[in-house]
Amino acid sequence: MLISIVYDSGYGHTAKQAQAVADGVRRLPEADVRLFTVADAPIQWETLEASDAIIFGSPTYNGLVSARLKQFMEDSTRTAWIPQKWRNKLAAGFTNSGAMHGDKLNSLMSMALFAAQHGMFWVGLDLFPGRSNDQPNRVGGWLGAMAQSNDESPELSPIESDLQTASHLGQRVAELARQFRQGRA
Secondary structure (H helix, E strand, O other), rough: EEEEEOOOOOEEEHHHHHHHHHHOOOOOOOOOOOOOOOOOOOHHHHHHHHHEEEEEEEEOOOOOOHHHHHHHHHHHHHHHHHOOOOOOOEEEEEEEEOOOOOOHHHHHHHHHHHHHHHHOOOOOOOOOOOOOOOOOOOOOOOEEOOOOOOOOOOOOOOHHHHHHHHHHHHHHHHHHHHHHHHHHH
């Protein structure tokens, strides 16, 4: 089972979140995970086509996904979109911003809509909102994993509970991908 994570990270905070998502995927021994940053070329299209699920990630800037992820979505995926190469794959998303709210929901909605246009099935977060900063899903998202990072080194933020939320999302996607795979067999 192959899960790919396609993400952008401006300062390293979202990259840290992507690693946490990958750690969650790795909780399933049968899951293989590949990480791709949209800033690095070239994207391995064959790997994405062979993936059971693709998880998208981006920082939220001004209430939107990053320009690089948007460019990937608009320009790069045309060769996958026209023949519907990602049709019936699972998709999920994660995002990070400097502000606690930061309009992260808009970024996740953009990713979910993008996935729907590719004929993918969106996997949301199944965690109730945390009631304190040390509990997972402290930001209270349902559509995907949300994190908040202060203007400091990625070594310091996002905090552990946000990383636990991201890891939970990765594990959830992997579990559902396994379920989809078994259903196909």
